[in-house]
Amino acid sequence: MNLAADLALAVDPVRLARRVGLDPDPWQSALLRSDARQTILNCSRQSGKSTTTAVVAVHESEYRAPALVLLLSPSLRQSQELFRKVKEVRAALAFDVCPVTEESALRLEMVNGSRIVCLPGKEATIRGYSGVSLLVVDEASRVPDELYQAVRPMLAVSGGRLVLLSTPFGRRGFFFHEWTEGGEAWRRVKVTAHDCPRIPCAWLDAEREAIGEWWYRQEYECEFVETLDQVFGYELVMSAVNSEIPPLFGGWRAAQPQDV
Numbered sequence: 736m737n738l739a740a741d742l743a744l745a746v747d748p749v750r751l752a753r754r755v756g757l758d759p760d761p762w763q764s765a766l767l768r769s770d771a772r773q774t775i776l777n778c779s780r781q782s783g784k785s786t787t788t789a790v791v792a793v794h795e796s797e798y799r800a801p802a803l804v805l806l807l808s809p810s811l812r813q814s815q816e817l818f819r820k821v822k823e824v825r826a827a828l829a830f831d832v833c834p835v836t837e838e839s840a841l842r843l844e845m846v847n848g849s850r851i852v853c854l855p856g857k858e859a860t861i862r863g864y865s866g867v868s869l870l871v872v873d874e875a876s877r878v879p880d881e882l883y884q885a886v887r888p889m890l891a892v893s894g895g896r897l898v899l900l901s902t903p904f905g906r907r908g909f910f911f912h913e914w915t916e917g918g919e920a921w922r923r924v925k926v927t928a929h930d931c932p933r934i935p936c937a938w939l940d941a942e943r944e945a946i947g948e949w950w951y952r953q954e955y956e957c958e959f960v961e962t963l964d965q966v967f968g969y970e971l972v973m974s975a976v977n978s979e980i981p982p983l984f985g986g987w988r989a990a991q992p993q994d995v
């Protein structure tokens with residue numbers, strides 16, 4: 736690849752996506768070009784959130800070297816699934832990617848000093864990384880709060896980017912909390928199945944019948960629905976909360992730099 740072409744890919748990740756055969760939807764282009772520190776993708780099943788984030792990860796490792804990119808999911812198997820997409824993007828770039836110095840089922844290390852690492856979904860074994868440039872949390876609504884608290888400090892000093900991607904899974908946990916109460920610090924993106932040009936309406940109608948309203952509204956309409964076993968609704972509980980009374984025990988709280 737000549738220098739001008741390489742520079743064009745460096746400046747515009749959308750070009751990188753096109754080069755690997757992906758014609759990004761408008762929200763995907765916006766994600767690829769965004770430099771928001773914190774992004775939440777509340778996007779329908781099969782809308783392309785993992786694929787687009789894989790392109791973001793490859794762009795980071797190629798053009799912001801030496802970058803440390805961490806991929807986290809509820810389980811190691813799911814992290815590896817995202818890792819597989821990262822490798823597919825690299826494979827599609829063929830000889831234009833930076834050569835690898837070390838490769839395993841869980842990590843890639845490149846000549847330019849960048850690393851892409853899959854994390855297991857267990858809090859005890861993921862500590863120890865610092866200088867993280869990009870942290871991707873796939874299927875975030877299923878990732879336990881303790882795990883999220885354990886990884887957030889890895890961005891404290893580096894100022895790296897954080898991308899949470901998921902469909903909702905009840906009105907609970909950090910994914911719901913950051914979406915509803917996380918404040919201005921987040922760029923929020925919602926993409927329902929109807930916004931996705933590749934999911935046919937007739938298929939969605941059949942799916943609604945098959946999986947029922949509760950699942951359908953979360954998986955395809957990106958709505959945070961009360962959990963089936965919830966005795967008291969979220970609104971009812973929130974209306975009973977009094978901020979002047981200090982909690983007896985620590986509730987959910989975003990990790991602070993001093994937690995590192």
Ligand SMILES: Nc1ncnc2c1ncn2[C@@H]1O[C@H](COP(=O)(O)OP(=O)(O)OP(=O)(O)O)[C@@H](O)[C@H]1O
Pocket residue numbers: 757758759760763778779780781782783784785786787933
């Ligand atoms: N812009 C696009 N153009 C064509 N195909 C796309 C585009 N974006 C994604 N796809 C394809 O859509 C399919 C689903 O993509 P992907 O697995 O990234 O979605 P997802 O939102 O992560 O799905 P899930 O919720 O099931 O994890 C893949 O086959 C992917 O290649």
Ligand SMILES: [Mg+2]
Pocket residue numbers: 784785786873
């Ligand atoms: Mg996915």
